[in-house]
Amino acid sequence: QEIMRVGGTKPVKINVRIIAATNRNLEEMVKDGTFREDLYYRLTVFPISIPPLRMRKKDIIPLALSFLKKLNQKYQMKKYFTDLSMQLLHEYDWPGNIRELKNIVERAIIISPADAIKPENLHIHSPNKPIVIIKEKDFGENSKNSLPPLPDFPINLKHELEKIEYTYMTQAYEVFGNVRDAAKNLGLTPSTFVRKRKQYQQKNAESERT
Known part of the structure; x- marks a missing residue:
């Protein structure tokens, strides 16, 4: 819950929630190497699947x-x-x-x-x-x-x-x-x-x- 500005020397405390949405299968994309694995696990804290x-x-x-x-x-x-x-x-x-x-x-x-x-x-x-x-x-x-x-x-x-x-x-x-x-x-x-x-x-x- 903190960020470091580019060129900064001190972390900045933040209070946010990030909601990301996609219609792609990220698990398959991670296996194929077309989506960053570290970013996938950072985002996948509480996944919600919404059916069509x-x-x-x-x-x-x-x-x-x-x-x-x-x-x-x-x-x-x-x-x-x-x-x-x-x-x-x-x-x-x-x-x-x-x-x-x-x-x-x-x-x-x-x-x-x-x-x-x-x-x-x-x-x-x-x-x-x-x-x-x-x-x-x-x-x-x-x-x-x-x-x-x-x-x-x-x-x-x-x-x-x-x-x-x-x-x-x-x-x-x-x-x-x-x-x-x-x-x-x-x-x-x-x-x-x-x-x-x-x-x-x-x-x-x-x-x-x-």
């Missing part, structure tokens, strides 16, 4: 909603993702990780003509994994695909409906920023909104602990 976003699927939607909220405030808008858009965000591999996610959300907010951000507004293209975008109109009464594909049975219908309801409530709160407007746009009273939201948050917390 494609390996942290559960983080994608919360991050997207967080970016959406901040950008709505920045541009003074009230944009929101449709269900299919959220599904597309979740299924995409995100080679550019969080930076790419933020850029995609900001671009969608700017170019989407309506408040609803649809899949075609996201402009997601994956060269390694083709993604089929199904437009909302494809689920019309006269469409051959009038219903989405059936899930894998058996399922707990009550549990699935609760997840959908909680998703809508979370998204409404992120968009409108307060309970009163979020509840109004979902056709709920503020007290019902608060009660159900707290109930679902407690269930999620309990399921994560187990």
Whole structure:
């Protein structure tokens, strides 16, 4: 915790923490002789490995909603993702990780003509994994695909409906920023909104602990 200035004669006390980040495999580089071994061991005091976003699927939607909220405030808008858009965000591999996610959300907010951000507004293209975008109109009464594909049975219908309801409530709160407007746009009273939201948050917390 001290340094010696170039040309100095006395050490200088310092109180700092150095955080270094890389996307390279430093251990392999040390073996190959392309990274200094002494520097590697100086830096590797407490290593933290952060997996890419494609390996942290559960983080994608919360991050997207967080970016959406901040950008709505920045541009003074009230944009929101449709269900299919959220599904597309979740299924995409995100080679550019969080930076790419933020850029995609900001671009969608700017170019989407309506408040609803649809899949075609996201402009997601994956060269390694083709993604089929199904437009909302494809689920019309006269469409051959009038219903989405059936899930894998058996399922707990009550549990699935609760997840959908909680998703809508979370998204409404992120968009409108307060309970009163979020509840109004979902056709709920503020007290019902608060009660159900707290109930679902407690269930999620309990399921994560187990």
